[in-house]
Amino acid sequence: MNDDLEDKEYRDAFVEETLRNGISFQIKALRQKSRLSQAQLGERVGMTQNVISRLEDPEYGRFTINTLLRLAAAFDVALTVKFTTFGNLLDGLKTLTPEALAVSTYVEEKENKKREVESSSLETLLADLLAKGNLQPEPRYFTAYESDKPPTTMTAAAVGSSETEPTGAMSALVSRSQRSYRKEAA
Helix, strand or coil, X not given: CCHHHHCHHHHHHHHHHHHHHHHHHHHHHHHHHCCCCHHHHHHHHCCCHHHHHHHCCCCCCCCCHHHHHHHHHHXXXXXXXXXXXXXXXXXXXXXXXXXXXXXXXXXXXXXXXXXXXXXXXXXHHHHHHXXXXXXXXXXXXXXXXXXXXXXXXXXXXXXXXXXXXXXXXXXXXXXXXXXXXXXXXX
């Protein structure tokens, strides 16, 4: 830990400055991410542009929980206010970036999770088909996973049949992949 933190006055000032700067910078980052002017954000939370300007100024530092809750609602994000250890505070500062300050809204988070689930489900489906031998590489189109190998496509082989073309969702995936490859190759 930082040797300066041995001094109680320094610790107190460090916590205050970290809080003031963090909240001010995060309000501005969220406002800019939302593409709102200070006046527009002020309208959303029932404040003037001047008040929003002061909230974005780290020297101001007069935040109330009620004001922060109103801002969180306007940005459609969660708000946490909690006591923590100095170690946790320092760890959080190590990963602090402008991108991290502009957190996802509820809708963005929900969409991101949906995409993650869909991607994970597709990867699981492909792995299961490969493991069961129902998905066979067929050299002719491409694979999205190994760019250093010759182009192949994945096809689902019907068990006990001479069919080697995919069906259902797999067909759509392969068709979309083949179209993408053909466009890139052209």
